[in-house]
Amino acid sequence: MIIDKAEVIVTSPDRNFVTLKLTTNDGHTGLGDATLNGRELSVVAYLQEHVVPLLIGSDASRIEDTWQFLYRSAYWRRGPVTMAAIAAVDMALWDIKAKAAGMPLYQLLGGASRSGLLAYGHASGKELSELFDSIRSHQDQAYRAIRVQTGVPGLKAIYGIASQAADAGGGEARYDHEPARRGAKPMQEDWDTRSYLRHLPGVFEAVRNEFGPELPLLHDGHHRMTPLQAAKLGKELEPYDLFWLEDCTPAESHEALKLVRQHTTTPLAIGEVFNTVWDFKDIVRDQLIDYVRGAVTHMGGITPLKKTMEYASLYQIKSGFHGPTDISPVGMAAQMHLGLAIHNFGIQEYMQHGAKTDEVFEQSFTWQNGLLHPGDEPGIGVELNADEAGKYPYEQAYLPYNRLADGTMHDW
Template structure:
C-alpha cells in the first residue's frame, strides 16, 4: 500500500477545524485532527507546503518511521504548529492501519483495559447559585464528575465564563489574583455543602498563578477533596511544582500546553503531578501519547487527555480509543459540539450515564464529509487574552 494523496481540509462548523485526510492506492483513507485554535492556517500551510510532499509514495503502515522523519528530519523540531501538523498525520495513519486490520483502533493499541471511560464536562456561572443550578442539570444527565468555574467579583470575563470575540479580534479579560484566591475556596465549600460528597469536583486555574499563590490555593482547597486541580502554573518552569507539592496534599493535573514527551520529564521523575493532560492534537498524535502514557504509569501518573470543543470529534475519538487501552487511565475531558459539527463529522464518542465509549467499527470510527465541510468556510478567530487592572498582560 502507498500514500497517493494528503488533503488538508479547513472548515468552520461552529468553530474552525483542520482535518488531514490521507488516501492510498488501495482505496483506504484515514482522517486526523490538526486543529490549533487561533493558529489554524499556520498548521494548514505547513501541512500542504512542507509535510504532504514528503509522504507521497510512502507505506502508511510505517507509522513510527514516518513520525520520526517528520519530527527529526526537519531539524527545526517541535513547537505547537509542527506538532499539531504531525498529530493530524499520525492519527490518519493509525486510522488507515486499523481499517486495514478491520479492527477498532483501540485493539491495535493493546485492546481494552476497560469497557467505558469516566468523563467530566465544564460547569460555570456568574455566581455560586448559577453554578449549582447548571451543575444539577449535568448531574441529571448522569455526570459523576464536573469541572467548576465561576465569575470573579471585580474582574471582567473570567476564564470559563464569558469569552466573546469582538470584530474577530481577541476578547480581553480583566483579572486579579487576590479576588480569585478569595473566591475559589468559598465556591467549593458551597458546592460540597449543596451537591454532596459523591460528586467528583475539578477546577482549572489555567496557568494564572505564581508558585506561592498556587500553593496557597491548593492548601485551602484540601478540605473539599477535589479530583484534581488543573494547570495551576505556567508550563515552562517545571521545578515550580515542587512548591505546591511540598505545601498541599491535593492531586495536580498538567500538560495541555506540552508538545512532546520531554516536557513531562521532571514532573514524572519527581512525581510532582498526578494526572497528565496532554492534547493528542498538539503532541504529535497517538504515537507520542501512547509513549507518554506508558512512561507515566511508572511514576503512578494517570491520564486525563485534553478534550475541549476546539479539537474536532476525530481527536476526541482518538482520546477515547487510547483511554480504553491504557492501564493508567484517569478521566477524560469532553464538551458539547455545535450542532453544525454533525454535518461534517460522521461520529463522536458515545456518552452514557457519565461515561464515554466508541462504536465497534474499524479505525477511529469517524469520516469527514468534504462537501459539507466546504459549506462552512474558515473564519478568523482568536482565543481571549487576559490583562491585569493596570494593563499588564496576564496568562489567560
C-alpha cells in the same frame, strides 16, 4: 498501502477545525486532527507546503518510521505547529491501519482495559445560583465528574464562564462552544488573582454543601498563579477533596511545581500546552503531577502520547487528556481509543460539540451513563462529510487575552 492523495480540509461549523485526510492506492482513507486554536492557518501552511509533498508515494503502514521522519528530518523540532501537523499524519495513519485490519483502533493498541471512559464536563456561573444550575444541568446530561469555574466579584469577563454573544440574527446566544471568538481582534478579559484566591474556597464550600461529598469536582487555574499563590490555593481547597487542581501555575518551571507539591496534597493536573514527552519528563520523574493533560492533537499524535503514558505509568501517574471543543471529533475519538487501551487512564475532558460539527464529522463514539466509548467501527470511527464541511469556510478567530487592573498583560 501507498499514500497517493493527501488533503488538508479547513471547515468552521461551530468553530474552526483543520483535518488531514489521507487516501491510499487501495482505497483506504484516514483522518487526522491538526486544529491549533487561534493559529489554525499556521498548521495548514505547514502541512500543505512542507508535509503533504513528503507523504505522497510513502507506505502508509510505516507509522513509527513516518513519525520519526517527520520529527527528525526537519531539524527544527517540537513546538505546537510542528507537533499538530505530525499529529494529524499519525492519527490518519492509525485510522488507515485499523481500517485495513477491519477492527477499531483500540484493538490494535492492545485491546480494551475498561468498559468505558469516565468523563468530566464544564459547569460555570457568574453567581452561585447560576453555577448550581449548571452543575445540575451537567448531572442531567449524565456527567459523573464536573469541573467548576466561577465568576469573581469585581471581574467582568474571566476564563471558563460560559458567556453571552450576539448571534447572527442580532439576539443573544450562549457562547459555550468557542472561547476563540470570531472576529478581527481578540477579546480582552480582566483578572485579579488576590480577589480570585479570596473567593474560590467559599465557592467550593458551597458546592460541597449543596451536592455532597461524592461528586468528583475539578478546577482549572489556567496558569494564572505564582507558585506560592498556587500552593496556598491547593492547601485551602483540601477540605473539599478535589479530583484535581489543573494548571495552577505555568508548568514550564520544574522548581515551581516542587514548591506547590511541598505545601498541598490536592492532586495536580498539568500539560495541555505541552508538545512532547520532554516537557513531561522531569515533572513525571519527580512525581510533581498526578495527571497528564496532553492531547493527541498537540502532542504529535497517538504514537508519542501512548509512550508518554507508558512512562507516566512507572510513577503511578494517570491520564487526563485535554478535550475541549478545539479538539475536533477526530482528535477526541483518537484519544478515546488510546484511553480505552492504556492501563493508567484517569479521566477524559469532554465538551460536547455543536450540532453543525456533528453533521460535518460523522461519529461512532457513544456517551452513556457518564462514560464515553469510541465504538467498534473499523478505524478511529469518524468520517468527514465533505459536502457539509464545504458549507462552513474558515472564519478568523482568536482566543481572549488577559490584563490586570493596571493594564499589565497577564496569562490567559
